[in-house]
Amino acid sequence: MRVDVVGNVNELRTMDVAGRSAVVIDVLCTTSTIVTALTYDAAAVIAVETVPQAKQMEMKDCIRGGERFDKKITGFEVGNSPYEYMTEGVADKTIILTTTDGTRALIKASKAKHVLAGSFLNVQAVAAVLCELQRDVLLLCAGTQDEFALEDGLCAGCIIEELHRQSYSPIQLNDLGIVLHQAVSQCRDSIPDMMRISSGGRRLEKLGRVHDISYCSQLNLLDCVPEMGEGNRMAPYRGIRGEKIFKSL
Template sequence: MILDVAFSRLDPACRSASGRAVAVIDVIRATTTITMALHQGCAGVMPVRTLSEARAVVRKLGRDVLLAGERGAERAAGCELGNSPAEYGQERVKGKTIVLTTTNGTRTFQAAAGAQTLIACSFLNVSAAARRLAATGLDILIVCAGRHGCFCLEDVVGSGMLIDRVLSVGDRPIECSDAAGAAHQLFATHRADLFGMLRGCGWGREIIQKGFGTDLEICAQVDLTDIVPVMRKGRLVAERA
């Protein structure tokens, strides 16, 4: 089994998504928020690229739908929800379909569109995500959301944690690419203080400045749930693993 990591949706490693089991990681905050939404009982999350696309999907679906959007960390104009996992409580999202667009995270799902299996991973569900990936028996690609195509430490550390879990549950020989090995090493460097890593990385510092610092406490929770968001016909739905 081959295990590879793309450091952003623009990384050419994404070209190998086809036929693989692919996990998208956007620790701060899209895949944390998606995992939380499904954990709180929402019916499904549809990640879309643009706000106009999101509005069109909401109109088409009609009822029991929430429009969620983020631009520059803030809730986008006209949206009922932003990208803060704290907003996605049970009372708000249970039974609803959420149409979500974010600056980097949701667009990353399109970069991995050829995947055989496509899931969302965050610290919140990392062990369940590893079990779900390993169960496919496929080669694995982890795609970090990154930021405008550039490297984000928190997503790479998240990838390294996911790799750590896959290595511990896998029963077949696993060949790590250079990128996967490096992600695993960076996780080892930061595993003792994940919350400190989230507060110290570039995007974490900006999120704190913008007033979303408490979100990082949610993002740092490891294995809060065994829910794995799995893509089915353009919609991420909850599976337990």
């Protein structure tokens, strides 16, 4: 299995994802939020690139969520903190979500054969799905404003480590993948501390969102693996046999 890591969304080329399973990683907080919303029984999460597009979408039983530069969008019901989705109010609702980097990365990766959302929360489950799909893999770190984000890179390294454990075939990595895998092997037990000192962590701390950093740094808390379908609609991956493979809280 070939596994390549791309450091931020602007570095991604269409040829990088063609025929592959792509995992989009935006730990703080888009992909962590999507995993959480679906675990709390949201019907789906639709990734939307721009605020006007999100405002124009009309559908039954929907909630608009998202942020621009870490601030909730005016007129939207919720922002981009996973805690805003830990409620019965999201059950059976479709979340229309637009964020600064994460939803843009999901849409840009949409030409892949499979597009999954990865975070620290679901590393083990993501690796299991990738092994089931048996395709080459692209791990796309969404980054922050077109720059590499440490937390996304460490999450990619954790997924690589888990693939080494679960895959029956050898794992071939690009250079960034090798570096991130080695980094995780050295700091796996201090990931929450690394999250807090990252630029993204420091930014959220200034906004009083330390609770989001702590939550998003938890490893393998959830089994949900969001997969993108038509219309950039994300729903739980149900396996090759169509079986639901994760448990709700």
